[in-house]
Amino acid sequence: MISINYAFVIVILNFILLLVILNKMLYKPINKFLEERREKIKNDLADAEKSKEEASELVHKKEEEIKQSADNIRKLKSKARKDAEEEARNIIKTAKNQEKKILKDTEQQLKHEQEVAVEEIKSQLADMVMSLTNKLVSEKISDSKDKVFIENLIKEQKKS
Numbered sequence: 001m002i003s004i005n006y007a008f009v010i011v012i013l014n015f016i017l018l019l020v021i022l023n024k025m026l027y028k029p030i031n032k033f034l035e036e037r038r039e040k041i042k043n044d045l046a047d048a049e050k051s052k053e054e055a056s057e058l059v060h061k062k063e064e065e066i067k068q069s070a071d072n073i074r075k076l077k078s079k080a081r082k083d084a085e086e087e088a089r090n091i092i093k094t095a096k097n098q099e100k101k102i103l104k105d106t107e108q109q110l111k112h113e114q115e116v117a118v119e120e121i122k123s124q125l126a127d128m129v130m131s132l133t134n135k136l137v138s139e140k141i142s143d144s145k146d147k148v149f150i151e152n153l154i155k156e157q158k159k160s
Helices: 006-138 143-159
Strands: none
Touching (some): 006 143
């Protein structure tokens, strides 16, 4: 028959008690720690995915801002070019107006100088006619003497 050895039963009971104690003291806390660790990793992965999406949205947003800035720069450049062209047209128009004014002033000045010259010539001509008339009245000159006299009178006028 089978004999039961009390020492064997005590060893078995000690082993079962050891298993219960190890289960309570080690297995459950380790299991709990591992479960918490899994949960933390899962949360970290979710946060990383969320951060990745936010970064992607931010990159997209910044790309749009860069495109808008480039469009604004192109518009400003175009506006500056148009303003410069308009300013150039205004400067050319002003220059043409000044040119017309200068030409008109010069033309008036030339007319005035011409009038002064004509008056001076008339005055000199009148003086010559009076001088010639005085000489003709004072003495009778022959045709040859008249020619020489007129030539001398013209030479005198050219000198003065």
